[in-house]
Amino acid sequence: MRKGKSGIPVTYVPARNTIFLAVALGWAETLGATDLLLE
Numbered sequence: 001m002r003k004g005k006s007g008i009p010v011t012y013v014p015a016r017n018t019i020f021l022a023v024a025l026g027w028a029e030t031l032g033a034t035d036l037l038l039e
Contacts, residue, residue: 024036
């Protein structure tokens with residue numbers, strides 16, 4: 001895996017899981033869900 005000058009992989013995405021959670025939350029709201037289960 002390639003790394004940039006700072007030693008962080010070039011494929012690194014800051015707050016990646018937060019982005020996925022925001023998408024899931026938006027989808028759940030659209031569907032009218034009242035709960036969101038994270039496993």
